[in-house]
Amino acid sequence: MKARTLALISVVVALLAVFVFVNFRSGPFAAIRVTVASVEKRAIAPALFGIGTVEAQYTYKIGPTVASRVKHIAVQVGDLIHAGQVLGEMDPVDLDDRINAQKANRQRVASAVQAAEAQVQDGIARLQHANAQLQRYQKLLTTHAISQETVDIKRQEQRIAQAGLAADRANLDVAHRDLARVEADVKGALQQRSNQQLIAPADGLVVARDADPGTTLVAGQAVLIVIDPNSLWINARFDQLRASGLRAGLSARIALRSQAEQTFAGSVLRLEPLADAVTEETLAKVVFDDIPDPLPLVGELAEVTVALPMHSAVPVINKASVQRIDNRLGVWRVDDGELRFAPVTLGAEDLEGSVEILTGLNQGDQVVVYSERALNTRSRIAIVEQLAGVSP
Incomplete structure (x- = not known):
């Protein structure tokens, strides 16, 4: 009985030892495997x-x-x-007939002007004769x-001739005004015809x-839409949190979705004065140095990478190290094998994943x-060179 009890106790102790070993080796009490990196001081190209x-x-919208x-x-x-x-061309309907009618009216008014001019000349001759007689x-x-x-009768005839000449000149002035009005009507009709x-x-x-x-269209409705293919640009959006330093003149690389x-x-042509308050993005216009051939489709998505000015050398880490704990940005710093959360202030970052630590x-x-x-x-941590499933 004692031997059996001792054997059972030995088995239990062995199982307990294995259980403890497994828990501290690969279970919940095991050390957490981590990869670490040293903070470097270097300049980055954000x-x-x-x-x-x-x-x-x-863009031109062409219509009636x-x-x-x-x-x-x-x-x-x-x-x-x-x-x-x-x-x-738009259908002029009866516009040509109206133009012909206005041209005929212009000829009639022009004849009336000639008649008024002849009447003025006759009035001048009458007045000259009346003056000579007086x-x-x-x-x-x-x-x-x-x-x-x-003599008084001749003086009265002179006054009548003067009044008649004044009336003739007034009629001539009215005829000229009628002719100008008709000319304007004809010009407007011809312009309207050309707008067809x-x-x-x-x-x-x-x-x-x-x-x-x-198709019947209203004024201002477009029949054709025409663009200048040499004026293509990218209407780009950038996160406002990272847009510090963005300005006109910076070089850029453009990747079209289809290519x-x-x-x-x-390059960046200009920054728009109005930002998108909903998406919190800064808007900018980016132009091609050389228009691609074949032409990209208008409305096609494009990815824009703008090179910001080079920064001076400061401490730099991999952005994957940055964590947010208790609403604070920081990193887990390793001091003699112990972990300590160090709050940090971030600066610019590049597209390789490096970020400045201010x-x-x-x-x-x-x-x-x-x-x-x-x-x-x-x-408890165990430092390894690489974790499974994580690229170096």
């Missing part, structure tokens, strides 16, 4: 990453200036056009050859055709980069 869409700087119906369209989507080219009769009066009453033609305002590319022949295997050189760490400090589980100040 960069800013953003998403945008391809847009055209110059008055309500009318599309007569014909001479171009299709994708056609290259030239400034001054006739792209289509002077001759005044001389005869001095010789007592005629009576004063006869859809003329290309500049060289460009037809990207949309929103109406077909027979992800290559990038295109560009305060909280010194060159040479050891910090945890990756860990198997969440850490705390009482955690």
Whole structure:
């Protein structure tokens, strides 16, 4: 019985020892395997990453200036056009007949002007004759050859001739004004007729055709949409938290969604004065150094990487080391095998995953980069070179 009891106790002790060994080796009481890195002091080349869409700087919406119906369209989507080219025409309906009627009215008014001018010339001749008669009769009066009453009659005839000339000149002025009004009506009608033609305002590319022949449109509604293919740019969005240092003139690399295997050189043209308050993003326009061939699609997504100015040398760590605990940013620093949470102030970062540490760490400090589980100040750690499933 004693031997059996001792054997049972030995087995239990052995199992307990194995249990304790396993728990402290690979169980919940085991040391947490971590990878560490030393804080380096070096300069980094920060960069800013953003998403945008391809847009055209110059877009022209071509359509009628008055309500009318599309007569014909001479171009299709994708056609290259030239400034001054006739792209289509709106149906003038009875506009040509109205122009002919106004031209006939202009001829009638012009004839009335000629008649008024002839009437003025006749009035001038009458007045000159009346003046000559008055002077001759005044001389005869001095010789007592005629009576004063006869001279008064000639003076009255002169006044009548003056009044008639004034009336003729007033009629001529009215005729000239009528002619100017009719000329303006004809010019306006001709301009309206010319507006029935859809003329290309500049060289460009037809990207949309929103109406077909027979469609009735209101004033301002577009028939064709034309862009300048040489004015393509990227309407890019950048996170405001990382947009410090972003300014016009910085170089950029553009990767189009349809051509992800290559990038295109560009630069920041300008920052928009209005930011997006909802997404908390800064808006910027990024232009190509050379327009890609083939042309990117308008509205296509693009990835933009802007190179920010180089910073001076400061302590730098892998951004994967940064943790947020109790609403504080910091890292787990390793001091003689013990963990201590060190709050830090972050600076700029590059696209390789390095971030500047402005305060909280010194060159040479050891910090945890990756860990198997969440850490705390009482955690036991085992430093390894690499964790399974984590790239170095």
